Amino acid sequence: MTGTGEQAGTGADDGALSRRVLGQVAGPDPRTNEIVAALVRHLHAFVAEIRPTEREWAAGLDFLVRTGRLCTAERDEFILLSDMLGLTTAVDDVNHAGPAGMTPSSVEGPFHSPAPPRAPGDWISAGPERERGVATVVHGRVLDCDGTPLPGATVDLWQADDAGRYDTQDREQPAGNLRGLFTTDAAGRYWFRTVRPASYPVPTDGTAGELLRAIGRHPMRPAHLHYRVTAAGYRPLTTHVFLAGDPYLDSDAAYAVKDELVRAPVPRPKGDERWGMPGPHEEIEFDVRLVPLGWTPDGEGRPRPGAGR
């Protein structure tokens, strides 16, 4: 492109317009002003860089309108779009600093829904996948970063089946399938039985799918289980466990994989009475280490019993 941008009639923005808009940002809340001002600066810079045609700009606005219209109680296309652009992970990264040893957080994704309370060891798999899938026992502890067990912690678990589908996407699965709310015992332990989840494509029939196709990006997420763990006096943690060996670990469509969250399922060719597994199965162990509320980078944070969850 040629031209200095200083000549009258070129249509180039010398910044006067964005300064005029910024001059109108003067609401009662300083943080809101800061956020809106940054948005204005970046959006004006975006327009100055790409110089969209009016047709392109209208197509962009239409894309956002159609994204909103796709959202329902069971589907959030904006979350999916945020995930596909790496923005959810970027926001996660700036909000979850913590001490050495903590379990890293990872994106929630669009498929969380209320889970039925379960007893220790329950099967969470009650659909047709129970016959098809690889029987798997998942167990571990919820701990402070210093290793102290946390009894009474809540583990909210959700996963896809052996075909990569959630109950909310699949009429063959009963409601609440492959979901569970568990409470840790006196030693901070939790455990349950399930089937090994499969990798899956994110929904591609909406605007997020349009974007992926447009940029030549595959829609696959590596096989995983989702966790949301809460305990009194600790920072709630939303994270994943990823299964080692999955071909999409290095190219997760949601950019959510962290090395500390990858576990190798251990094949157990024989039954094991301890886990109520009569035949061959796999075993996954995953401990979760939570960060005390009030933790600061200088390491002064400690648990505050009875503090908010």
Ligand SMILES: [Fe+2]
């Ligand atoms: Fe998922």
